[in-house]
Amino acid sequence: MSEPLLPARLRRRGFLAGALGVGATAALTACTSNEAPSSGANVAAAPAAGNNAESGTPVTIGFSAPAADHGWIAAIANNAKAQADQYPDVTFKPVNPTNDVTQQIAAVQTLINDRVNALVILPNDGSQLTSVGRQAMDAGIPVINLDRIFDSPLAYRAWIGGDNYGMGASAGHYIGERLRTAGVANPIIAEVAGIDNLPLTEQRSAGFRDALQTYGFAVGPRQAADFTAQGGQRVTANLLQAAPRLDAMWNHDDDQGIGVLAAINQAGRNEFFMVGGAGSANAMREIQADSSVLKATVTYSPSMASSAIALARLVAQGRGMNDLAEREVPASITLASATITRENVADYLPLGFES
Template identity: 55%
Template structure:
């Protein structure tokens, strides 16, 4: 998908764009009935000021570039909305501490809570508690497994990231006419469901093309862990054709390990779409030639949609009265050819 289409998706979530039309089907060659006005109203309705609302927010500490962008995007978006009061609570060092802070927030009765949990399964009970107390929850990124724990769930397409990375690798290997490719994978934290989904999408897509992963290492979304695991992987595989690294922050360490080992016979696909990774792709000179997106712009969308939920409004460009229950962002492939289109979304 081109960068311009991504802008269209985000603009739709941010409630800009033309009014949608409902097209009817008819038989017998008759003209279709005229489109009826939508419940959502005309374009621009969502940007009109509404009643003042309080949006509570919690996300893990910004020890990673992507997490820092999540919090910064949420805060910046809230500040741009004159009818929103942004109330951020400390997430603590783990799921238990975040759960305690969020329970206190429930007692303060904000209009809606946006939360990126330390762990979706461990914080699921909070979501259920808040929803039962009449406080809608927007669950961001790390999913609550129980549908009763959230009003809206927004996340990236983790399985789709694996699919996109594998498709790029398959295409490049076929172009090079590599018959028995040696493919490696450097994942993130293995206990997270999102990591498992990324690996599954990667594995499934390779298998459909008759390919497989020769060696897989799990890092921890940090540059240090990426360098360590990449060094082990390079020692285990004296020759490689392609590597998928799940996360561009840990990719900084991966590239350092590649340089230290003086390896360059393979190409690499990154993950998440950091600005630094995109600029590295543009500059050339390293094994990194593409990255697949997992944009922190989802935090901005979470605030925009939380506001509409609290104000009992829907999306102006949709026929339905209410904001949808789920939003999954597309995983898109960024290369040297289209990096300029995506730099704006890099963290």
């Protein structure tokens, strides 16, 4: 999860682009004045430092992530390896994926003892893995923290991940606009969340709630599942039984969306439309076919793992991102969440991961 020619900000292994040496254009912004600089002002110009894709000092990058028992996580691991394979100067050293925090800590400690040149870590739990991130950084091994963030910036050199709040906001705006255009007053809007004790779920729900409020709408019945198809089917069946009428639904995760759709079909419900989350190929094919209640999904792309490897390589080699004026790789990069509909799904489908 060979790349077709897609919009630069969307390419699986290239959204950070010229800077990361994978062939697209970055869309990173900074706080600037709206006025042109006056004559003689100090203006920072990006140095012409060469192509980041050119080979540099050979480096070994360690990689640790949860077990690939979920389509999105599987795509994370696949993308990381595929990106590393592009570089002749990178030795990719993954450890066994695990959903056990203690085992993940032990695996990362093995990589630290092996003196890898950089680490990319998607922790099962950011808080519980913070200490091992600190161990690596204290040992002089830069850590690229992927998605689930550590508690302390001292535990990582750079963080890259999705915009959970923005994901919820994108879903809320799509639903709000569609209902307002249809002239629906006082709509009943359901939400099937992921795991409620995860900060990412709280952020997604907050973005969804805040976006709907701008239209004068509110979230109606809400159930939390567990990011699995089985959990999605179970909680959606309960939600539908308790809500005889709905106007719209947002499901946080396209993997659990398989079960959500199954429950909707079993209940024979089609009076509402649904928005998914993350951008799986399965969901996009449903949207393209336009044969179910699923009409859109909002992205949370596993391409972030590809870019994390690219960042780790640059940091380990002491290089910056040559499209930027600064000489150092940024400390934090947040991906934007796009809304995929029938009108643009063909552009995004090659990026989809299989649930």
